[in-house]
Amino acid sequence: MSFEQPEKRTASGHGGWQNGGAVMGRPMFGKIETLGPWTAHIQAMDQALVSNDPGESVRAWRQAYSSALSHPGWLGLLTVANASLRLGAFPGLARDAAARARETYWIAFFRARQQRSLNGVLHAAEAFGVLGDHSTVEQCMRVAEGLASRTGDAEELDRVRLIAARLADHAPQVERSGAV
Numbered sequence: 001m002s003f004e005q006p007e008k009r010t011a012s013g014h015g016g017w018q019n020g021g022a023v024m025g026r027p028m029f030g031k032i033e034t035l036g037p038w039t040a041h042i043q044a045m046d047q048a049l050v051s052n053d054p055g056e057s058v059r060a061w062r063q064a065y066s067s068a069l070s071h072p073g074w075l076g077l078l079t080v081a082n083a084s085l086r087l088g089a090f091p092g093l094a095r096d097a098a099a100r101a102r103e104t105y106w107i108a109f110f111r112a113r114q115q116r117s118l119n120g121v122l123h124a125a126e127a128f129g130v131l132g133d134h135s136t137v138e139q140c141m142r143v144a145e146g147l148a149s150r151t152g153d154a155e156e157l158d159r160v161r162l163i164a165a166r167l168a169d170h171a172p173q174v175e176r177s178g179a180v
Contacts, residue, residue: 034075038067042083054090061087065104074120077108078127102131109140118147118156122163134171141167 041064048056061084068076081104088094105127112120125140141164148156 034079036068036071036076036079038064038071038076038080041067042079045083046086049086049089054087054093057087057090058093061100065100068104069107072111074108074111074115074117074124077104077111078120078123081105081108081127098131101127102133105131109143113143113147116147116150118144118151118160121147122160125163125167129167129170137167137171 041060045057045060045064048054048060061080064080064083068080081101084097084101084104087097087100105124108127109121109124111117112124121140121144125137125144128134128136128140141160144160145157145164148160
């Protein structure tokens with residue numbers, strides 16, 4: 001079974017995961033970049049990154065964030081969170097970039113859950129996995145399993161369980177064993 005998602009187009013030419021400071025080498029489900037009111041701001045942020053202008057990069061990211069937050073869906077928030085990770089290329093911004101991404105992933109997760117979007121919850125789970133937040137991945141997967149159960153579709157439930165197993169395979173062995 002594969003994770004199916006709507007067609008996505010990269011807005012900035014940057015892959016959300018490959019260039020977003022991801023810990024894993026490649027995304028499990030594909031990149032999540034989408035076009036929307038945040039696109040021009042992310043492109044401006046990426047241009048400022050190329051120009052080595054951290055102030056302009058952060059300003060453009062904040063505008064992209066505001067645009068995605070004003071939009072009712074979850075896809076824009078995931079796109080903007082991925083872009084936030086690219087700000088970590090500047091010395092001194094890595095911690096703030098990861099914190100912004102985490103906060104934005106949470107908002108995307110809550111919206112996806114509210115909208116009963118199984119794909120949105122699964123994308124959020126993967127994003128938290130990329131950040132190394134495996135306890136949150138487990139929480140997202142419990143929500144995903146609940147959403148899949150409500151549909152009554154056995155294939156969807158199997159798909160969620162398969163994805164949960166794949167995400168657990170990426171979790172550090174120490175965390176999975178319960179050791180601290």
